[in-house]
Amino acid sequence: MNASTAQSKRMSKEYYYPTQIYFTDLAAAKTLNAELKSHIYAWRERDPAGVVRTNTPQLGAWHSPTDMHVKREYNTLTAEIFEFMHGVYDDLRYDQSFEPVCDSMWVNINPKYSYNRHHTHPHALWSGVYYVQAPSNCGLLCFTDPRPQAQVLTPYYDQNNRRMETWNEIYYQPQAGRIIVFPAWLDHAVQPNLSEEEGQAADRISVSFNFYQRRRGAGPNPYRTEVVRQDLAP
Numbered sequence: 001m002n003a004s005t006a007q008s009k010r011m012s013k014e015y016y017y018p019t020q021i022y023f024t025d026l027a028a029a030k031t032l033n034a035e036l037k038s039h040i041y042a043w044r045e046r047d048p049a050g051v052v053r054t055n056t057p058q059l060g061a062w063h064s065p066t067d068m069h070v071k072r073e074y075n076t077l078t079a080e081i082f083e084f085m086h087g088v089y090d091d092l093r094y095d096q097s098f099e100p101v102c103d104s105m106w107v108n109i110n111p112k113y114s115y116n117r118h119h120t121h122p123h124a125l126w127s128g129v130y131y132v133q134a135p136s137n138c139g140l141l142c143f144t145d146p147r148p149q150a151q152v153l154t155p156y157y158d159q160n161n162r163r164m165e166t167w168n169e170i171y172y173q174p175q176a177g178r179i180i181v182f183p184a185w186l187d188h189a190v191q192p193n194l195s196e197e198e199g200q201a202a203d204r205i206s207v208s209f210n211f212y213q214r215r216r217g218a219g220p221n222p223y224r225t226e227v228v229r230q231d232l233a234p
């Protein structure tokens with residue numbers, strides 16, 4: 001037995017302060033995305049100015065208003081997102097007397113060359129994204145290490161054998177039909193869309209949303225546009 005094996009036999013390791021990123025792929029995404037696309041482009045026609053947040057309207061990007069979660073035509077997607085968020089809250093063993101509540105949901109259409117600056121989502125516990133259309137090279141979703149102190153001195157790693165929990169940056173490839181959920185405080189950005197498709201086929205279309213908790217049975221906060229799962233019933 002060499003020294004390093006002997007050392008590992010005596011060594012225990014525990015993880016604290018983990019940063020969870022959840023994801024899933026919706027089974028019926030193809031049909032759903034075709035419907036969503038027609039509603040989304042019609043919405044942009046009606047409201048071409050949209051709103052400006054972390055996107056790049058100077059490059060043709062469009063950010064919808066943030067009330068998508070109360071629009072009936074998006075109920076199927078909103079219900080899927082609620083189903084997933086209930087799973088996240090159960091996994092985290094949140095107090096069952098509170099339930100997931102959504103107060104904002106919106107679309108980003110990022111045409112070629114557009115991107116989203118680094119940002120977090122204030123006034124939320126969890127945020128997420130759903131991809132309606134994601135052509136090749138349309139921009140990776142990038143999360144950065146939320147511990148600035150961990151960057152003061154970065155070690156040299158064996159790059160062929162590096163543990164994923166030591167990564168300082170994480171990149172997710174957008175994929176149509178995929179939901180990705182992350183802590184709202186986790187810094188993230190979207191890289192430029194370098195798709196080689198033509199016209200609308202080059203658009204990166206994503207839906208974003210914010211969730212927090214509300215005590216079951218409590219009415220909505222009058223200052224926010226809150227929706228819980230039961231509110232989606234037709």
Ligand SMILES: [Fe+2]
Pocket residue numbers: 119120121188208
């Ligand atoms: Fe974001």
